[in-house]
Amino acid sequence: xxxxxxxxxxxxxxxxxxxxxxxxxxxxxxxxxxxxxxxxxxxxxxxxxxxxxxxxxxxxxxxxxxxxxxxxxxxxxxxxxxxxxxxxxxxxxxxxxxxxxxxxxxxxxxxxxxxxxxxxxxxxxxxxxxxxxxxxxxxxxxxxxxxxxxxxxxxxxxxxxxxxxxxxxxxxxxxxxxxxxxxxxxxxxxxxxxxxxxxxxxxxxxxxxxxxxxxxxxxxxxxxxxxxxxxxxxxxxxxxxxxxxxxxxxxxxxxxxxxxxxxxxxxxxxxxxxxxxxxxxxxxxxxxxxxxxxxxxxxxxxxxxxxxxxxxxxxxxx
Numbered sequence: 001x002x003x004x005x006x007x008x009x010x011x012x013x014x015x016x017x018x019x020x021x022x023x024x025x026x027x028x029x030x031x032x033x034x035x036x037x038x039x040x041x042x043x044x045x046x047x048x049x050x051x052x053x054x055x056x057x058x059x060x061x062x063x064x065x066x067x068x069x070x071x072x073x074x075x076x077x078x079x080x081x082x083x084x085x086x087x088x089x090x091x092x093x094x095x096x097x098x099x100x101x102x103x104x105x106x107x108x109x110x111x112x113x114x115x116x117x118x119x120x121x122x123x124x125x126x127x128x129x130x131x132x133x134x135x136x137x138x139x140x141x142x143x144x145x146x147x148x149x150x151x152x153x154x155x156x157x158x159x160x161x162x163x164x165x166x167x168x169x170x171x172x173x174x175x176x177x178x179x180x181x182x183x184x185x186x187x188x189x190x191x192x193x194x195x196x197x198x199x200x201x202x203x204x205x206x207x208x209x210x211x212x213x214x215x216x217x218x219x220x221x222x223x224x225x226x227x228x229x230x231x232x233x234x235x236x237x238x239x240x241x242x243x244x245x246x247x248x249x250x251x252x253x254x255x256x257x258x259x260x261x262x263x264x265x266x267x268x269x270x271x272x273x274x275x276x277x278x279x280x281x282x283x284x285x286x287x288x289x290x291x292x293x294x295x296x297x298x299x300x301x302x303x304x305x306x307x308x309x310x311x312x313x314x315x316x317x318x
Contacts, residue, residue, distance in 0.1 A: 013042065013052045013059060020063035027067040034066055037073035041082045051084040051093045058094035065097040065229075069222045071106060079103035085191070087184055087231040096230050098191070099222050101202040104209060107219050108158065113212040114166075117158035119201045124149025133167050133211075133272055154200055156208035166276070168208035178203045182231055191232070199232070210281035211272070249297040258298060262290075266299045270306045279307045 017038050024031035042049045052059040062082055066073060071080040083098045101119055108114040120139065122128045125148045127140040136157055141148060153171040160166060179199065184190025192199050206226070209219055226232045255263060266286075273282035282303055290296040 011053075013049070013056060014039065016052075016056050016060050017063055020060060020067065023064050023067040028070050029067065029072060031067075034063075034073055037075070038063065038066075038082060041073065041075070045084075048082060048084045048095065052095050055092060055094050058096065061229075062095045062097045065221075065225050069097070069099065069103075069107065069218055069225065070110070071099060071103045071222075077102075079106050085184070085230065086189070088187065097225060098230065099226055101198065101205040104202070104205045104219070104222060105158075107216070107222060108209060108212050111216045111218060112161065113209075113216070113219075115159040115161060117156055117205070117208070119154060119156040119204050119208075121154040121197060121200060122152050124152055126152075128152075130155070130167075130169050132268070134164060135167065136165055137167060137169070151197075151200065154204045156204045158208060158212060160213065166208070166211050168204065168211060170204045170207060172200075175200050175203050178232070184231060202226075202232075210284070211276050211278050213276045213278070249293050249300070252298040252301040253294050255298075258295065262295055262298075265289075266302050269299070270302050273303060274306050279303060 017035055021031050021035075024034065042052055059082075066080065069080070073080055073082065075081070078100055080100065080103050081098045083096055084093045085096045085098075086093045105114075105117045105119075108117060122139065123141065125141075125145070127138070129138040131137055137155060139155075151172050153169060153175070155167055155169040158166045158168075179185050179192045179196075182190060182192050185192040206223060209223070212219075269282050269285060273279045283300065286296060286299045286303065290299055
């Protein structure tokens with residue numbers, strides 16, 4: 001008597017992906033589509049699949065993160081990917097959700113914070129003129145040249161819903177600060193080693209997104225994943241700053257004792273904070289750029305005064 005063939009049981013890693021379905025109920029993504037994309041990525045990368053089999057919980061968390069940030073794994077869009085990654089040499093690799101700088105920009109566009117954004121790197125042989133945070137810079141270069149020199153820095157231009165622009169410039173030195181606190185980079189591996197230019201662009205967009213006028217949980221979640229779970233460095237760098245308290249800084253000095261350059265810098269930063277309602281981002285920038293305690297005390301005091309001022313009420317038509 002012939003026995004009926006036994007049903008083929010799905011692989012355990014496939015069951016893990018299926019178990020994340022409920023998390024997509026409140027997401028704009030279609031779970032079935034993301035399940036296909038995730039399966040394709042695993043099947044097309046033997047190392048990724050091996051890591052997933054050995055660390056199923058990391059695969060589950062990665063799928064949860066896909067639902068949370070709402071970025072598709074569709075490889076044709078290049079917004080987010082499942083990747084195998086180790087943060088330290090002495091620990092097992094995990095499946096992580098990697099979000100490209102294009103993915104961060106997509107979140108900004110989809111949530112209405114910006115209309116579009118573009119990040120670019122600037123090289124030694126380029127002609128570059130920065131004109132401030134609210135005006136497009138002049139950047140003249142030969143994009144086809146294979147000898148533009150070393151990277152000097154980069155910038156991100158974002159167009160606001162009002163039609164204005166926000167420009168964030170970042171020096172190579174600041175990019176290196178982010179890179180150098182990555183535990184993986186310290187050990188000679190990880191995304192800062194394999195995809196250095198992409199990580200530079202991502203660092204610029206991360207910092208620029210703090211000034212985009214609409215804060216949203218999707219962007220906050222994406223940055224948390226990249227900075228904390230993926231160990232890309234910015235969270236560690238931010239934690240190096242000790243909280244500023246009145247007892248930690250001297251009293252703000254009179255304006256007459258400060259340089260015109262500092263006064264102008266503080267004014268521009270405070271104006272920018274008020275226009276974009278980005279006081280916390282402005283505070284981070286002040287703490288990063290202003291090293292003298294007295295000057296920092298003045299800057300933070302000006303910021304606190306601006307934050308305490310009531311927002312101007314709209315004029316009432318008579």
